[in-house]
Amino acid sequence: MKRVAVLISGGGSNMLALLRDMVGDHPGRAVFVGSNDPTAPGLQRAAELGVAVAAVDHRPFGRDRAAFEAAMLAPILASEPDILCLAGFMRVLTPEFVRRFEGRMLNIHPSLLPKYPGLHTHARALAAGDTEAGCTVHEVTAELDAGPILGQARVPVLPGDTEAALAERVLRQEHRLYPAVLRRYAQGDRSRLDL
Numbered sequence: 118m119k120r121v122a123v124l125i126s127g128g129g130s131n132m133l134a135l136l137r138d139m140v141g142d143h144p145g146r147a148v149f150v151g152s153n154d155p156t157a158p159g160l161q162r163a164a165e166l167g168v169a170v171a172a173v174d175h176r177p178f179g180r181d182r183a184a185f186e187a188a189m190l191a192p193i194l195a196s197e198p199d200i201l202c203l204a205g206f207m208r209v210l211t212p213e214f215v216r217r218f219e220g221r222m223l224n225i226h227p228s229l230l231p232k233y234p235g236l237h238t239h240a241r242a243l244a245a246g247d248t249e250a251g252c253t254v255h256e257v258t259a260e261l262d263a264g265p266i267l268g269q270a271r272v273p274v275l276p277g278d279t280e281a282a283l284a285e286r287v288l289r290q291e292h293r294l295y296p297a298v299l300r301r302y303a304q305g306d307r308s309r310l311d312l
C-alpha cells in the first residue's frame with residue numbers, strides 16, 4: 118500500500134477526486150493534505166474525509182522559497198508519504214525540494230503539455246485558435262511543467278467558448294485522468310495513459 122500526500126492551494130476538486138478514489142482495493146491511501154493557503158476550502162473537505170491536514174501560509178516567507186518549503190516539509194515528512202501529488206498547488210518548487218521527491222511526485226496541469234506550461238493555459242489556447250485542449254498528469258522535475266508525461270485527456274474547444282467554459286470542460290476530465298493515472302502509478306505502472 119502506497120502512502121499518498123497531496124498538496125493544494127484552493128478548491129481542491131482534484132484532491133477530492135484522488136481521495137474519493139483511494140478506497141477499497143486501490144493501491145494507495147491518502148495520508149496527508151497540505152496547503153500554502155490556510156483558507157483553501159479543500160482543507161476542510163479533506164479533514165471531513167478523515168485525512169490529516171496542515172496549512173503553511175507562504176506569505177510571511179516572502180521570496181524565501183527555501184524557508185517556506187522547510188516549514189511545509191515538516192508535516193509532509195511526518196506523514197511518511199511514498200507519493201506526493203500536486204493538485205492545484207500554485208507555488209513553484211525549488212530544485213532541492215523536487216530532488217527530495219524525485220520519481221515519486223506528480224502534478225496535474227490544465228493543458229496538453231508541452232503546450233502552455235505555466236499560467237493562463239485556457240486563455241492561451243483560445244487566443245491561439247486551438248480546436249483541442251485538455252490536461253496532463255506528469256512527473257515533477259526541476260523544470261516547470263516539463264517532466265515525463267504519464268497521461269493526457271483531451272476535450273474539443275467549442276465555438277464561442279469562454280475561458281471559464283473551457284476550464285470547466287477540462288476540469289471534468291482532470292477528475293477522471295488524475296485518479297486513473299495515480300492508480301497505475303501506485304502499482305508501479307508509469308506507461309502513458311490517454312483518455
Ligand code: GAR
Nearest residue numbers: 127128129130131132205225226227
Ligand atoms: C486545476 O485546473 C489544475 O489543473 C490547475 O489548477 C486547478 C486546481 O483546481 N493547476 C495548475 O494550474 C498548476 N499549474 P482544484 O483546486 O479544484 O483541483
